[in-house]
């Protein structure tokens with residue numbers, strides 16, 4: 171499996187992915203548990219993730235773009251239900267891009283509704299789609315319920331509507347009053363569309379006391395090991411491990427600096443290790459300690475050490491002064507992500523979120539899939 175030309179190794183644990191789905195499915199029951207596999211399954215790879223989720227029991231998948239929907243269809247065959255969250259994309263050919271691969275658009279505007287209903291009018295039977303109700307994101311979906319019900323005629327279910335959905339603004343904040351306000355708006359919307367499935371919950375919403383699971387939940391982040399309950403222990407298993415080899419080590423004297431623009435100054439005689447990973451591999455440019463950012467840690471031979479100086483495009487540098495010399499020589503590996511450093515920690519240390527860390531995972535690593 172190992173790509174001999176790649177330095178870093180990204181290991182993806184498909185058994186952990188399947189286990190995470192099963193845990194969320196148990197929590198959601200009797201509601202159905204779907205899976206959000208947009209953005210290349212949050213960076214880990216649609217072609218590996220979708221079949222692993224299907225084998226675990228998942229049958230309903232959500233993607234952002236129509237191109238991702240086609241990849242899921244190719245990976246899973248006819249049995250899976252695939253919703254395109256972006257809706258009926260303005261640049262897509264509805265017949266070729268939605269009808270042929272049997273993708274269900276999540277329709278969120280009058281113009282999309284008109285386009286879709288016109289397209290399917292002369293089909294033998296109505297083709298399923300979803301209705302997106304905006305309850306506070308102000309991003310996609312019908313904000314006006316009268317407009318939403320008007321767009322689909324008197325009984326939407328008769329035109330193929332299969333799902334009414336909306337999306338939380340802050341479900342990772344259990345005490346945020348917006349959660350209750352959105353639930354109330356969604357209840358009102360749902361009443362207008364009898365006889366179809368309802369879906370509101372992303373990963374974190376499945377852990378809210380209100381349990382807004384309805385008929386179908388749509389977890390993404392938690393499937394991939396992200397913590398749906400920030401500040402509390404993470405109930406999910408990590409799916410990604412990223413290990414990067416040391417290329418060189420050196421000693422520098424107190425007062426010397428590391429990297430571009432001399433952003434980090436050694437306070438003592440310091441041993442450094444240069445790692446073969448940089449921002450071109452998707453690590454945030456803020457991963458190294460500078461005057462403005464505290465920076466992230468990596469783990470070498472079981473011990474944490476700090477990334478120091480501004481991250482380069484292809485390289486970064488760790489302070490390995492406190493690691494025994496024999497444990498941190500060229501060829502030894504530094505763990506950037508794994509059992510000791512999760513995506514949530516790395517995101518927080520770099521001033522971003524774990525979602526961003528995952529979806530930025532670069533293309534220069536050897537990708538090793540386990541547990542499939």
Ligand SMILES: *Cc1c(COP(=O)(O)O)cnc(C)c1O
Nearest residue numbers: 206337372373388389390391392
């Ligand atoms: C991305 C997304 C989800 C999944 O959210 P997570 O926080 O990753 O679980 C669910 N629904 C919609 C509409 C989304 O855009």
